[in-house]
Amino acid sequence: MVKLRARCIVVGDSAVGKSALSQMFRSDGAHFQRNYSMTAGVELLVKSVNIPDSSDSVELFIFDSAGKETFAEPCEKLWGQPSVLCLVFDLTSEASFRNCGRWLERVRTNSQGQQVPGVLVGNKSDLSSRREVEKAVAQNWAQSQGLEYHETSAKETENCEAPFVSLAQAFYSMYQDRIQVIHSLA
Amino acid sequence: MIDAALSSSGTQIVLASSSDENYPPENILNGNTETFWISTGMFPQEVIVRFRSLVKIALVTMHSYNVKTLKIEKNTLNDTLEFEPVAEKEFECTEGHLQTNSFSLPGTGVTHLRFIITAGYDHFVSVHRVTVDGAQE
Numbered sequence: 607m608v609k610l611r612a613r614c615i616v617v618g619d620s621a622v623g624k625s626a627l628s629q630m631f632r633s634d635g636a637h638f639q640r641n642y643s644m645t646a647g648v649e650l651l652v653k654s655v656n657i658p659d660s661s662d663s664v665e666l667f668i669f670d671s672a673g674k675e676t677f678a679e680p681c682e683k684l685w686g687q688p689s690v691l692c693l694v695f696d697l698t699s700e701a702s703f704r705n706c707g708r709w710l711e712r713v714r715t716n717s718q719g720q721q722v723p724g725v726l727v728g729n730k731s732d733l734s735s736r737r738e739v740e741k742a743v744a745q746n747w748a749q750s751q752g753l754e755y756h757e758t759s760a761k762e763t764e765n766c767e768a769p770f771v772s773l774a775q776a777f778y779s780m781y782q783d784r785i786q787v788i789h790s791l792a
Numbered sequence: 793m794i795d796a797a798l799s800s801s802g803t804q805i806v807l808a809s810s811s812d813e814n815y816p817p818e819n820i821l822n823g824n825t826e827t828f829w830i831s832t833g834m835f836p837q838e839v840i841v842r843f844r845s846l847v848k849i850a851l852v853t854m855h856s857y858n859v860k861t862l863k864i865e866k867n868t869l870n871d872t873l874e875f876e877p878v879a880e881k882e883f884e885c886t887e888g889h890l891q892t893n894s895f896s897l898p899g900t901g902v903t904h905l906r907f908i909i910t911a912g913y914d915h916f917v918s919v920h921r922v923t924v925d926g927a928q929e
Contacts, residue, residue: 608812611833612915667834689833689915720914777833777915784916785815785830788857791890792826792920 607661609654612777614666614770615685617709618694619702620644620673623729626760627694628670631770635763645672648684655774664774666690678712685716690773691724693753695744698736703728703744710751723776724753725769732759797852797924798823802844806872806904809837820922825855825890828918837909840872841922846901849926852879853894857918859883860911864895866902875906885913890920901929 616624625645629637632651651668669688671681691713695702706726713722726748728739741757748755754772758765797803799821808817810832817839819827831837846868854862861882865875879895905924909917 608814608832611810613834664833687835687911687915781832781916784914788828788830788918791857791888792828 608781609662610664610777610781612664612666612689612774613669613686614690614692614773615669615671615688615713616692616694617671617713618673618727619696619699619705619709622673622694622696622699622702623760624673624694625649625670627727627729627758627766627769628668630760630763630766632668635766638761638763644674645670646674646677647672648681653770655771657775657778662778664777666770666774668692668770682712682716685713687720688713688717688722690777691722691753692727692769692773693724694727694729695739697728697730697739697757698733700738703739706747721780723773723780724751725773726751726753726755727769728755728757729760731757731764732762794926794928795823795923796843796847796849796926796928797821797841797922801928804842805839806842807838807840809839815918820919823921825920828857828920830918831909831912831916833915835909835911837917838906839919840904840906842872842904843902843924844928846903846929847924847926848929849897849900849902849924851894851896851923851925852905853892853923853925854907855920855922856883856891856893857920858885858912858914859891859909859917859919860885860913861909862893863908863910865906865908866900867904867906868901869903872904872906875904
């Protein structure tokens, strides 16, 4: 039995729903923040994800960080060495999707050449009439960047677990790979 | 001179910040570089080693993989409440083979050594063996 620990940073433009998504996942859908309150720094949430067919788990230390430009730069210092990345945009805001490239760039600058498994999350899927980003477009871009794509609605508790579970799985696979590599050295 | 960091000479691990039961921290003290302790995510990571009695150290050597920065602290107490720094080093990245790094600490008396890994070249780092050349009092 092993419990891994991963530093999961959640980034993306402001008001796309990073905090709502993180908190819905953390509370198993019990806590949806109705009123918007801007995250000015970094909020830390911790949750364990069990790995199916094993007695192992991954404890995610979720660093929900400010999306607003003014606060974003100081936040980067708090990311430390990220283990996994959750990049969020708002399906009803094309601008928030276009900015994803810049967020990814930022994270890569901070990860010092290390492989960082990531997901791209299109949030607010409940607002289907206001959708500005097509699923196929987002999916293609995610694929080109090596990210796994998920659509969620934090408001409707739709699919909120999937991105985090997939990050935990990816981190766990990476751990098993590394053990194989280290065994081969000796 | 003896290798004081062998479990067969009564040396123990009193704390490790990561534990995978398949790769226990005791693997560091069994004199075999084929077995190892692996960190299970995030930094810093640390291991505290307790000697049976006070050891006068000459040289500490660590065999590891993907460790980037290591700090060594020591104390001469019976407990692990306080430590003082003795060495810090940035290791070179060695892809495909183990890192071997030595610290010359002539005449340092210790009952505990604390190894703190503050950064790695990968998410997971392993420590295969620590040897402590010294004289047990």
